[in-house]
Amino acid sequence: MTTLSKDDTTLIRLTLNGREVEGRASPRLLLSDFLRHELGATGTHVGCEHGVCGACTLRVDGVMARSCLMLAMQAEGAQVDTVEGLAPQPDRLSVLQAAFRRHHALQCGFCTAGILMSLDTLLRDEPDADRTRIEEVVGGHLCRCTGYAPIIDAALDAAAELRGGDHV
Template identity: 75%
Template sequence: MPRLRRDETTSVRFTLNGEAVSRRADPRMLLSDFLRHECGATGTHVGCEHGVCGACTIRIDGTMARACLTLAVQVEGAEIETVEGLAPEPGRLSVLQDAFRRHHALQCGFCTAGILMSLDTLFSDEPEADEVRIRDVLGGHLCRCTGYEPIVRAALDAVSRLRSGKTNV
């Protein structure tokens, strides 16, 4: 039972989008800040910092999670996935990302990273997810540009393409 003192940093080892990384964090560092400031993964956005807006949503060990409601020291040994890991390779988009572009499911893009992580997790957990499930999961996000309808259309398009076996574009 090691005790990490408030003014000490410790090494936190985990995998970020499949790559093993190790960075130092003090006890109070939020995972959202850790990803952005220590790992340089600025795709994860920071909005409300109390779990309401959803902008910082990422995947921890396969489940969706708010990075701002997690301490960096909690994810020792965990598998972290962020929006940077969605595209199959530079210059190509995932099916979901491509649907967002075609349906104008983003304007300013601030909320987009978190919404993509939630929907990507939903579609991998529940390939048969319907509009009710999509709206349920979207309920955990705030978007102040789109009015949500284009996001729902993009999500429905993406899930139907994924079901019919379309791969990333």
């Protein structure tokens, strides 16, 4: 069995939330760990490490991905979007984040980053998403605190606001 030395790393360059960044990664380092420990983007959480809970969900080149199932090296040259990039300005929440706040759609907050990323992607790609579609997307996430109702209400509210309609 070969042990990798500390020098056995590769330089990884990617665009993180619109900013060019780089860091070093061993061949087996997960993207979630690279983001958290090498780049300091700690909003992406790691729960199950099997891609089941959804806490590590982010976007790679515009497509949702579970960062605990992806190697850092696979993100070379990619556009990676995490929850830290959702807010349009440091002092202003996105429409979806503000709806989560209004509807108390988070409690401990551990699952929230992944859910926000999935719902943000859904509302971007399917602005007319209905309750059933939102429930399908949220169903891919494990939340032990909220019971999902406030999350779904927040997503419906954000969808209505983004379409210019009435809030829930």
